[in-house]
Amino acid sequence: MKNPAMSTPETNPTNHYTLPAVSIKTARTGATSKANALGMRPMQERAYAKRGEKYLLIKSPPASGKSRALMFIALDKLHNQSIKQALVVVPERSIGSSFADEPLTKHGFWGDWVVKPQWNLCNVPGADDVKVAHSKVKAVGEFLGSDDKVLVCTHATFRFAVQDLGIEAFDDRLIAVDEFHHVSSNKESNILGSQLADLIARDKVHLVAMTGSYFRGDAEAVLSPDDEARFETVSYTYYEQLNGYEYLKSLEIGYFFYTGRYLDAIMKVLDPSLKTIVHIPNVNSRESLKDKHKEVEEIMASLGYWEGTDSATGFHRIKGADGRIIKVADLVDDGDQRSTVLSALKDPAQKNNRDHVDVIIALGMAKEGFDWIWCQHALTVGYRNSLTEIVQIIGRATRDAPGKETARFTNLIAEPDASEEMVADAINDTLKAIAASLLMEQVLTPRFEFTPKNKGKIEGFDYGPDGYQEGQLNIGVNSDDGRVHVEITGLIEPKSEEAARICKEDINEVLATFVQDRKTLERGLFDHEGTIPEELTIMQMGKIVRERYPHLEEDDQEAVRQYAVAALAFTQQAKQTDLPEEGEGGGRDDETSRANLALIQGVKQIAMNVRDLDIDLIDRINPFDAAYAILAKAMDEKTLRQVQSVIAARKVNIPIEEARELAKRALVFKQERGRLPDLNSPDPWEKRMAEGIAALASFRKAEMKKEANGRE
Incomplete structure (x- = not known):
């Protein structure tokens, strides 16, 4: 093999800023790894408490233990809930x-999880062979006719089995679907989603769905609302998971720009x-x-000199500086x-x-389900087309x-060049990367509980040394699960159970959906x-x-809108709040983590210069x-101005x-103020509403003229 270190790629400039878009510190409570008397970690215990539910x-x-949670639940359904068999369905x-x-x-539970070798169809060799695929479907049928209890197969095998055997064959059984975000409610394009909808409609199975990222990159709903x-x-x-770790202290997520070839910039972040x-x-x-092979060679060349390959593992040996x-x-x-x-990577x-191993270089592998606990840095070059994939x-x-205190995700992406013919694609990739970081920030944020002002305190929340204060701005924290209670004047509460579920x-x-909307991000x-x-x-x-919830009443739609806007606004404000570093008075002196402290400070910052925290202000x-502030620093100023001109045009x-909508x-506005919005108002939003009225009047006038011409 040629020594990659002999290559001498040309150099190109990159940005000078490698700023994380998201940066959090964890409390390291150790709760995540603590097991109860039955051997269950916190998430598993929470799931097991709902084991009697038909649809879960x-x-x-x-890494929160979903697979073992399913084992606990499935064993209870098999032994105590008259379920005949359990089928575990995985994507690969x-x-x-x-x-x-x-x-x-061994850890305190009353039963063991056992899968007979012939029923773990994921271990059957020859995955791409048509005959093997047919034999797996036949094996599912044989399993359903046996007295054995557990089968494991892929999504593909299950799809074919349902098509071949019919949904009736699965009556009185548990279907457990792992990585549930692969499912879609679009029945025409997603066979598994259609089959699950049919199974739910028949209502003869129990269904446990598990996912670590419950949204699809194409913004398609996973299940229908009903x-x-x-x-x-x-x-x-994610907040509970990371805060409960024993070793991991901080997580950073960032998108960093480069110009020229990514190989000339990669060592700035690797x-x-x-x-x-x-x-x-x-x-x-x-x-x-x-040329994927040449790219790998150049990355290794950047790391040092190639000294051969280990025959036992196949790993390359690179001598660093x-x-x-x-x-x-x-x-x-x-x-x-x-x-x-x-085989070497999976060696138990x-x-x-x-x-x-020190570095893994991959293209389509080492993502979903890949378990390497020592990984400190996930470095992705170019945007991935799915937010789910990023997560x-x-x-x-x-x-x-042990010993792993920091974790990092870096998205190295090409800086858009407004002079390129492909500027639209370049801008789109940038927007997608920013959308991913914005969404991950929301995923990592403590969960909000929003209520109207003076609604009253919520049990389990700490409102500070003075407690809950009537008539004041109240912010409470639940230190057990990281939830934050915030009161907002003018907030509409959801009326229906469905709207309340959506808000929760x-x-x-x-x-x-919001951050993936190109027009929204561009503007x-x-x-x-x-x-x-x-x-x-x-x-x-x-x-x-x-568009997402057309079945909700208008007031409930507005409640969901307000809740979503408030959650995004408070998270972004928290990011812009300067907190002292540990050792400078910013240590963890109370029961809340620094992440919670930052969030509370951010909420207070919004309300600092006003007497009341109201939804209109939000x-x-x-x-x-906050994302723009980072973008302005991370991107070359000249390029940023060029792109802004393209968008403005x-x-x-x-x-x-x-x-x-503006007219509505x-x-x-008229009901609240007693007058219509003024086109000459100094308030840009009032002016925009007035422009909407004028535009609607213009549309209607044009329609009337068209109708009149048609009658002539």
Whole structure:
């Protein structure tokens, strides 16, 4: 093999700022790893308490123990709830190992999890062979006719089995679907989603759905609203997971820009001293150099001098500048050596060996379900087309491990060049990367409980040394699960159970749709100075909520909109709050973590210069203020101005749908103020509503003229 270190790539400038978009510190309570008398960790105990539910949805981050939670629940259903059998359905064969035999009695539970070898269909060799696929479907049928209790198979095998055997064959059984975000409510494009909808409609099975990222990158709903309403949800947040770790102290998530070739910039963010997974760009992406093998070679050359390959593991041995040997696993090379490398990475004897491997370079692998607890840095080149994929990649670095105090995710992306022919694609990739960091920030934030002012205190929340104060701005914290209670004047409360469930469980899904909306991000970031915040918080968020939940009453839609806007605004304000470092009076002297402290400070900062914290004030905050501040520092100023000019040139007249919505808001304004909005008002939002009325009148006049001409 040619020594990669001999290559001498040309150099190109990159930005001088490597600023994290998200940075949190954890409390390190150790609660995540503490087990109860039955051997259950906190999330598993919470899920097991709902074991009697027929339809159960477990939303919990990577490494929180979802697979074992399912084992506890399934065993109870098999022994105590008259369920005949349990079928565990996973997206790919490698994840099937998570559901192998587990001696649960060893840790205090009353039964062991056992899967007979012939019923773990993920272990059958020849995955791409048609005959093997047919034999797996036949095996599912044989299992259903047997007295055995547990089968593990892939999503694909289950789909084919349902098509071949019919949904009636699965009556009185538990179907457990892992990585549930692969499912979609779009029956035409997602067969598994259609089959699950049919199983729910028949109502003869128990269903446990598990996911670490319950939203799809294409913004398609996972379940229909009616089906989702039948599920009892168990939520264990990323905040709870990370705060309960024993070792991990901080997590940083950032997008960093480069110009020229990514290989000339990669060492600005690739630290050889950190255990790292590098995901190189897809060959069809803008960032790719169209030769994946050469890209791997150049990355290794950047690390040092190649000194050969270990015959036992297939790992490359690279001698770094400090003389240390860096062991690199190449998962991009799909030749004969890959099976050796994969086997070495999965070797159970090496699971707790921190020095087994140092850097893993991958393209389509080492994402979902890949377990390497020592990973400190997930470095991804180029944007991935799915937010779900980003969340899964970040999850590779957020495992807790002895001596591992920091974790990092870096998205290295090409800086958009307004002079390029592909400027639209470049801007779109940038927007997607920012959207991913914004959404991850929401995922990592303590959960909010919003209520109208003077609604009253909530049990379990600490409101500070003076307690809950009637008539004052009250902010409470639940130190057990990190929830934050905030009172807001003028807040509309959800009336229906479904709207209340959305506000409690699905706000991140609403925000995922919001931050993926290209028009919203373009206006909020690249037309930052020319955009009225209410156009985003009221118009765009309102439109998204109406389209996502058309079955809700108008007041409930407004309640969801307000809740989502408040959650995003408070999180962004918290990020802009300066807190003292540890050792400077900012230590953890109370029961809340620094993340909670930052959030509370951010909420107070919003209300500092006003007498009351009201929803109108929150609607007047651009939800992308903090992201823009980082973008302005991370991107070359000249390039940023060029891109802003491109976006500004795209502005169009008010479309009729927006004009109608502005006119509706203008009527509310009239009810509150006794007059219609003024076109000459110094308040930009009032002026915009007046423009909406004028635009709607113009549309109606044009329609009337068209109708009159038609009659002639």
